[in-house]
Amino acid sequence: METRERIISTGAEIIHRKGFNNTGIKEILDAVGVPKGSFYFYFKNKEDFGLQVVDHFNSQFEGMTGEILEDTSRPPLARLQALFRWFMDFFTSTSFTCGCPVGNLSQEMADLSPAFREKLQEAIDKMADIFSGVLREAREAGEIPADLDVRETAYFIIAGWHGAIIRMKVMKNMAPLENHYRFIFDHLLKN
Secondary structure (H helix, E strand, O other), X not given: OOXXXXXXXXXXXXHHHHOOOOOXXXXXXXHHOOOXXXXXXXXXXXXXXXXXXXXXXXXXXXXXXXXXXXXXXXXXXXXXXXXXXXXXXXXXXXXXXXXXXXHHHHHHHOOOOHHHHHHHHHHHHHHHHHHHHHHHHXXXXXXXXXXXXXXXHHHHHHHHHHHHHHHHHHHOOOHHHHHHHHHHHHHHOOX
């Protein structure tokens, strides 16, 4: 892995745990084992680095979801359920910490930086694209109501998920994610 990618990957891990403003450039570079000058060779400033970290999180999300959601051996809703179960297992393994990196950064940075706000909006739009695609398949397969607006539903699911993650972090248990899961699959997407 090249130095630039190592800085982004390591920085993303630290930011996911601590937040953008609580993560220092020196901390990232020490973790990677490169001198400070290397940072400014690859990034204009910390904000430029942060925007590239959002792209990194997007790529991670696409990779994680792709394996599950593109498995056409299962029906669309079963794939979507498997994805949420995968994330629920992940959060359990982290003792209900970290949350969604895009959700975390949205709460922390959207009001502070127009560039971050735009980049985070793009990230959420990409999530909605992914969910909309699976929901469209589910609608075509007759698994969900034919009149359900898949794009609007995708945004609703994402917003609800982010809210459930916030409650999960506060409560330190799975109950909010289970509640979200049940409401989505037992009510919203029930045909």
